[in-house]
Amino acid sequence: MPAHTAPLQLSADAMRAIGERTLDIALRHFADNRDAPVARTLPRATTEPLLRTPLPEQATPINALLDQLERDVFSNALRTDHPRFYAFVPSPTNFVSVAADMLTSAHNLFLGHWMASSAASQVEITTLDWLKELLxxxxxxxxxxxxxxxxxxLTAIAAAREIRLGGADRxxxxxxxxxxxxxxxxxxxxxxxxxxxxRTVATDADLRLSIPALEAAVRKDRAAGLKPFCVVANAGTTNTGAVDPLGQLADFCARxxxxxxxxxxxxxxAVITTRGKALLTGIERADSVTLDPHKWLFQPYELGCVLVRDGSVLRRAFRVEDHDHADYLTDVVRHVKQDVNFFEHGIQLTRSFKALKLWLSLRAFGLPEFRRGVEVGFEMAEHAERVLRADSRWEIVTPAQMGIVTFRLAGGDAARTDAITTRTVDLTREDGYALVMSTMLRGRPALRLCPMHPATTRAEIEETIARLGRFSELAASQAATRA
Ligand SMILES: Cc1ncc(COP(=O)(O)O)c(C=O)c1O
Incomplete structure (x- = not known):
């Protein structure tokens, strides 16, 4: 590090040099992402000698550290923002939000209360209002x-319990x-x-929460003197993208x-798109909704959001009570009673300027660009389904819905097919072209594609499915050799 006087302070030139170097690394990531292997996981025996160092009593030149990060750390991971990352729930990002994250850290605003961050709190409120409007x-x-x-x-459950039950109720x-x-x-x-x-309520043939099963469970509990109080519904299950019957559930819960x-x-x-809005009809009647911008709104981690239909709920649930003695915040609360202190709306006191990246990217690109991005996810899952249906080796387990399709090899002995499915996942991961995982559906593994990256192409989906076919055949022949 360049010479300096006060601890941890750098000259403007030194900061610029670090900034330019880190920007280069970030730009290289965006430029090379598509051609890089989508998944690389090292064994602990490799990471220990690579990255275990003693407590740093000596300074190390930052360029050497940045080199190591690029070479050894960032590259040995699953790239959840890769156009061929189809596992779990991908997290494709955008560069505007990445830049926003740097500004968030640089300014380090405290978003716990209004006095500390009035205008930034207003940005959070405005961004929340957009999400409310979209829902x-x-x-x-x-x-x-x-x-x-x-x-x-967790925040929604804690709020629901506080509002409806006034605290823990056995x-x-x-x-x-x-x-x-x-x-x-x-x-x-x-x-x-x-x-x-x-209560774990059964699902119907489409893996949607069954209303008759729910009604029966609630009736039984009431008859037993218990207190039914909350239903958690899915607006896109992680397994298959199934959307529970939200309108009917809202009717039932109201009754x-x-x-x-x-x-x-x-x-x-997906409410930002016309078809997503139609699929999610009824969500606007929920008491609370979880929506993660770090999933299908293309934001870097960590950005989740809970929305409540009655805005007073959070303040009532997460108020700081007099007997909890937030004495050193007395002046804050005294001055700004009418304003929004986010520490009274959730669990955290200290919060970063979480909304900045969503606000900046939504404004810089405009909502239609995000709509196009979400549409790609729908279309790629549908394209995958078409390609799979055209090949008699495959059977669709659940059709494309909300950007997810699940499938497995058709026919054959179930135990043998299941073993091949699992082995196919391993072979695909070792291959590194695309990342595809399985999920358990009704007790059996199924391959699962969740293509959410806005730059994924049809050709990539086709090539991934072609490789899955080849790896399944290889897995089948390996199983036959072993038998
Ligand atoms: C439907 C659903 N709920 C909750 C979560 C948990 O979200 P997070 O990993 O951001 O904590 C996920 C994660 O994939 C999810 O798909």
Missing amino acids: GYPEEAGGIFVSGGSMAN AAIVYCSDQTHSSVGKGLRVVGFHADQR ENLWLHVDGAYGAA
């Missing part, structure tokens, strides 16, 4: 940006389908629900006085 939520709705879907689900029951994301169960456990306070939370961590963003 079809009323003016009085509210929300808060959090780190991701898990935190958004008789309260929550209903989720068997396709619900694991973060919901984790959130329930973290806020103190016991396993016997959660039964149940809180309706919709987990649209990845899928709710």
Whole structure:
């Protein structure tokens, strides 16, 4: 590092040099991404000697560190922003948001209360208002940006319990389908629900929460003197993209006085498109919704969001009570009672300027560009389905919906097909052209494609499926040799 006097301070020239170097690395990532292997995972035995160093009592030239990061760290990972990353829920980004993240860190604004960040808090409020409007939520709705879907689900559950039950209640029951994301169960456990306070409701043939099964479960619990209080529905399950019958669920929850939370961590963003809006009809009637901009709104991690239909809910649930003695915040609360202090709307006190990247990219590109991006996801999953249907070796397990299609080899012995499916995933990952994973559907593995990158091409989808075919044949012949 260049010489300096006060600790940790750099000259403008030194900062510029670091900035230019890091910008080069970031630009190279964007330029080379498509041609780089989509997945590289090192064994711990390799990462330890590569990256284990003693506590740094000595300074190291930053260029050497940046070289190492580029060579050893960033390249040995799954590239969730790669145009051929079709596993889990991809996170393609955009450069405007990347630049925004740098500004967020550079300014390090404190978004916990209004006094510290009045204008930035206004940017967060404006961005939340856009999401509310897109969902079809009323003016009085509210929300808060959090780190991701898990935190958004947890925040919604905690708020629902506080508002409807006034705190922990051993008789309260929550209903989720068997396709619900694991973060919901984790959130329930973290806020103190016991396993016997959660009902896993069966799904129908399309893996959507079954209303008759839900009605029966609620009836049974009421008869047993328990307190049904919340239904968690899916707006795009991670497994297959299934959307639960949101309108019917809203009717049922209104009739039964149940809180309706919709987990649209990845899928709710599709409301920005005409077809997504139609698929998600009813979401606007949910009491709370999880929507992660770091999934289908093309934002870098960590940006999740929870929205509530009644904006007063968060403040009531996450108020800081007098007996909790936030004494050193007295002046803040005294001055700005009428303004939005986000620390009173969620779990965190210290928060970064989370909305900046979404605000900047939405304004810089305009919403139509995001719509086009989401449309690509729908179209690529549909194209994959068409290609698979044209090849008699494959059978579709669930058709393309909300950008996800699942499939496996057709016919044959189930146990043998399942083993081939699993081996095909391994061979595809080793190949490195595209990343495709399996998921368990009704107890059996199925291959799953979730192509969300706005720059994915039809040719890439076709080549990926061709390779899956070759790897399945290889896996089958390996299995035959072993038998
Ligand atoms: C439907 C759904 N809910 C919740 C989550 C959890 O979100 P996060 O990983 O951002 O915590 C995911 C993640 O993929 C998801 O797909």
